[in-house]
Amino acid sequence: MVKLRSRRHGGKQRITYRIIAIHAQSRREGKAIKEVGFHDPRKEQTQLDVSAIASFLERGAQTTETVRDISKRAKVPEQVKIKL
DSSP states (O other): OEEEEEEEESOTTOOEEEEEEEETTSOTTSOOSEEEEEEETTTTEEEEOHHHHHHHHHTTOEEOHHHHHHHHHTTHHHHHTOOO
């Protein structure tokens, strides 16, 4: 199964997160299938590849709670008409 989850990136006090598609049993820093966006909580910036997220969700990918919340704030479900 594939999951959409966040991967920590950056150093201390400068953390950003990359939203990736990865096999569910892989560790957080494992090899990703595809990077579909990023989230910077300090600057409140989020950039998501909506078409890639939609294609993974249509094929049965699951999301973590954090990625689900980020997607909802970016209004991804409304753009692709998929229920998260």
